[in-house]
Amino acid sequence: MIALRHVSKRFDGRVALDDVSLTVEAGVTHVLLGSSGSGKSTILKIILGLVRPDTGDVRVEPAARIGYVVQEGALYPHLTVADNAILPARAAGWRLDARRARLDALAPLVGLESSLLLRYPHQLSGGQRQRVGLLRALMLDPPVLLLDEPLGSLDPIARADLQAQLVALIGQLARTVVVVTHDVREAFVFGAAITLLDRGRVVQHGTFADLATRPAEPFVAEFLRAQAPPRAMTQYL
Amino acid sequence: MTVIGALLALSACGESGPGAPVIRVGSKSFTENYIVAELVAQIIDETGEARAERHLGLGGTGIVYTALAAGDLDIYPEYTGTIAQAILKEPSATSVEALRTRLAPRGLTLSDPLGFDNTYALALRRDTAQRLGVRTISELARHPTLTGAFDAGFLEREDGWPGLRRHYGLRLADVRIMEHALTYAALASGRVDVIDVFSTDGQLARLDLTVLVDDRRFFPDYTAVLLARRSLVERHPRTWAALSDRLAGRLDNQAMARLNALADLERRTFAEAAATFLGRAGPARSADRPLGRLTLEHLWLVSVSMTVAVLVGLPLGILAARRPRLAQLELMGVGVLQTIPGLALLAFMIPLFGIGQLPALVALCLYALLPIVRNTVAGLGSLDPRLVEMTAVLGIDGWRRLAWIELPMASLTIMAGIKTSAVLTVGTATLAAFIGGGGYGTLIVTGLALNDVATILAGAIPSAVMALAIHAAFEAADRLLVPRALRAGGRASE
Numbered sequence: 001m002i003a004l005r006h007v008s009k010r011f012d013g014r015v016a017l018d019d020v021s022l023t024v025e026a027g028v029t030h031v032l033l034g035s036s037g038s039g040k041s042t043i044l045k046i047i048l049g050l051v052r053p054d055t056g057d058v059r060v061e062p063a064a065r066i067g068y069v070v071q072e073g074a075l076y077p078h079l080t081v082a083d084n085a086i087l088p089a090r091a092a093g094w095r096l097d098a099r100r101a102r103l104d105a106l107a108p109l110v111g112l113e114s115s116l117l118l119r120y121p122h123q124l125s126g127g128q129r130q131r132v133g134l135l136r137a138l139m140l141d142p143p144v145l146l147l148d149e150p151l152g153s154l155d156p157i158a159r160a161d162l163q164a165q166l167v168a169l170i171g172q173l174a175r176t177v178v179v180v181t182h183d184v185r186e187a188f189v190f191g192a193a194i195t196l197l198d199r200g201r202v203v204q205h206g207t208f209a210d211l212a213t214r215p216a217e218p219f220v221a222e223f224l225r226a227q228a229p230p231r232a233m234t235q236y237l
Numbered sequence: 238m239t240v241i242g243a244l245l246a247l248s249a250c251g252e253s254g255p256g257a258p259v260i261r262v263g264s265k266s267f268t269e270n271y272i273v274a275e276l277v278a279q280i281i282d283e284t285g286e287a288r289a290e291r292h293l294g295l296g297g298t299g300i301v302y303t304a305l306a307a308g309d310l311d312i313y314p315e316y317t318g319t320i321a322q323a324i325l326k327e328p329s330a331t332s333v334e335a336l337r338t339r340l341a342p343r344g345l346t347l348s349d350p351l352g353f354d355n356t357y358a359l360a361l362r363r364d365t366a367q368r369l370g371v372r373t374i375s376e377l378a379r380h381p382t383l384t385g386a387f388d389a390g391f392l393e394r395e396d397g398w399p400g401l402r403r404h405y406g407l408r409l410a411d412v413r414i415m416e417h418a419l420t421y422a423a424l425a426s427g428r429v430d431v432i433d434v435f436s437t438d439g440q441l442a443r444l445d446l447t448v449l450v451d452d453r454r455f456f457p458d459y460t461a462v463l464l465a466r467r468s469l470v471e472r473h474p475r476t477w478a479a480l481s482d483r484l485a486g487r488l489d490n491q492a493m494a495r496l497n498a499l500a501d502l503e504r505r506t507f508a509e510a511a512a513t514f515l516g517r518a519g520p521a522r523s524a525d526r527p528l529g530r531l532t533l534e535h536l537w538l539v540s541v542s543m544t545v546a547v548l549v550g551l552p553l554g555i556l557a558a559r560r561p562r563l564a565q566l567e568l569m570g571v572g573v574l575q576t577i578p579g580l581a582l583l584a585f586m587i588p589l590f591g592i593g594q595l596p597a598l599v600a601l602c603l604y605a606l607l608p609i610v611r612n613t614v615a616g617l618g619s620l621d622p623r624l625v626e627m628t629a630v631l632g633i634d635g636w637r638r639l640a641w642i643e644l645p646m647a648s649l650t651i652m653a654g655i656k657t658s659a660v661l662t663v664g665t666a667t668l669a670a671f672i673g674g675g676g677y678g679t680l681i682v683t684g685l686a687l688n689d690v691a692t693i694l695a696g697a698i699p700s701a702v703m704a705l706a707i708h709a710a711f712e713a714a715d716r717l718l719v720p721r722a723l724r725a726g727g728r729a730s731e
Contacts, residue, residue, distance in 0.1 A: 090641075
């Protein structure tokens with residue numbers, strides 16, 4: 001379970017988060033939806049402890065290592081795929097055979113061919129890099145997984161492909177997951193619970209249906225409508 | 238490691254020697270001073286009371302006097318004018334007796350004048366002088382139709398042409414500026430009548446010139462003497478007596494000019510020139526050192542100073558990368574070190590570390606620091622902040638963050654700094670010769686003194702070759718130390 005109460009944060013006087021309260025229930029996938037600058041990534045960094053809030057408090061239970069995946073995977077260019085993926089286990093002092101066994105078990109789960117393990121990040125496609133990032137985040141089997149725009153920089157086909165796999169994987173793992181996205185369709189696909197943010201402020205909590213049918217503010221309807229495909233187009237798809 | 242071990246053993250051999258007491262003889266880096274120091278060293282060895290240890294070719298009065306005052310040298314040839322003006326800063330003290338009194342509180346003493354006087358003088362071709370009947374500068378003043386060629390220094394210095402002209406009321410029909418070495422040719426070919434010379438110049442003997450007598454004593458007195466520590470006189474009285482007997486009053490301007498000519502014009506070694514004066518056939522010891530020995534010395538200077546500079550510079554750079562305030566301070570500090578001219582930095586080292594290899598190593602280390610520290614700070618500072626932040630999430634902290642992530646990712650930049658530093662150090666190490674640190678610089682300093690391009694190149698070319706070799710060695714080290722994916726080759730295979 002993750003709980004933020006009345007959390008505010010400023011960077012150099014600019015408001016990043018303004019009195020944000022938020023609860024993510026254990027085992028649920030929660031989507032933080034908003035445009036860039038809405039404060040959704042800052043919330044993840046506060047949950048990770050990378051950023052300290054100015055006011056308010058944060059609770060994460062159980063207090064264990066958190067899995068964290070960012071755009072492009074944030075892989076270390078000097079390490080092979082395998083060495084990147086096992087970093088958390090190496091830091092935790094796992095033996096070599098334990099690391100190797102875990103790597104072999106996880107690679108098919110995230111859809112990574114074992115032939116890629118000895119390559120370097122710059123030799124992979126964007127989707128492959130993202131899978132390595134996901135593999136690394138899952139290495140220590142964390143109870144909480146945070147995904148920051150996990151499909152952000154991918155081309156449409158790789159994106160659809162990875163999205164389907166992620167949804168299946170998340171369902172299979174049954175972990176507490178927080179997904180950050182600006183994409184309304186992703187929010188719809190991933191999230192049982194959605195929090196819509198705007199300029200550091202929570203606009204509305206709820207399911208997609210809640211947001212769509214009972215918008216708390218005109219902004220909510222406006223935000224959803226802005227990304228909806230033209231009606232004339234949907235009849236073809 | 239083996240190489241360093243061998244170098245250590247070699248340098249240890251060089252430092253120790255037979256148990257006999259040692260007298261350390263110094264010289265500045267010009268021909269005359271080299272030769273007189275060789276004379277002193279050969280007489281010391283001949284007397285047998287002590288063994289002479291040569292520290293020749295040191296870089297100027299500041300360095301050689303500081304070394305004597307600090308007790309790192311026992312004796313070197315000096316000039317009374319230099320002692321009065323540059324050392325005691327009392328231009329009025331001119332007699333040897335007055336200088337001796339003033340040096341006594343410093344634990345130093347002087348020999349009696351050796352007999353020659355190295356000062357400015359005016360010279361004419363002998364036939365011209367005889368035709369006009371000119372022997373003194375006063376007599377020259379009666380011939381305003383003559384022409385002169387002087388070097389830039391003499392033409393501008395107050396104790397050169399401007400003062401001389403006023404002092405004697407001299408006039409010449411035409412005066413031109415000319416490089417000193419070329420004035421001799423101009424005089425010999427009759428294109429000019431009068432040139433400025435040093436009174437012991439080797440060319441005087443060869444070209445059959447008449448040096449005019451400074452009859453109204455305008456030029457300052459630069460009488461050659463031996464400047465020594467009093468402890469030498471007390472501990473080795475026989476040696477001191479032998480030096481006085483053989484040298485004091487025995488070496489006049491003509492004799493010195495002849496010895497200078499032997500080295501400068503006939504390409505004899507300083508030791509051979511000195512041996513000639515002492516009436517011996519061959520040199521007691523060759524002044525030349527084999528290239529292999531110089532190479533080892535040079536390699537030793539570079540490898541030790543670079544090892545220490547890396548061991549110090551890398552942690553300094555890492556520390557600075559963590560604390561931006563400290564980084565400013567550090568980079569300013571090592572930057573200032575870099576701006577100190579090489580010779581000045583070496584001179585500062587003498588009171589602390591004496592002369593020889595140690596002060597040279599310390600100075601080289603200080604010079605080598607800047608590129609290493611700066612590139613370490615730059616390399617660590619320019620890492621992708623998202624990748625650095627991720628280490629905290631992955632549980633990688635402390636030394637592991639440094640060893641697994643930061644240093645490997647910054648290794649290309651850091652290695653470039655070390656490489657730059659090493660190549661610069663090979664060049665800078667040639668300055669070590671000025672404080673007796675050995676290496677290729679020894680040949681360069683000697684060559685400069687003799688104005689002998691071949692000898693200069695004999696030092697400069699191996700130094701350049703060593704710089705290239707070290708660059709190549711570091712390129713090879715890159716393959717071991719920089720992760721494959723970060724090297725240019727790794728990227729290209731994408």
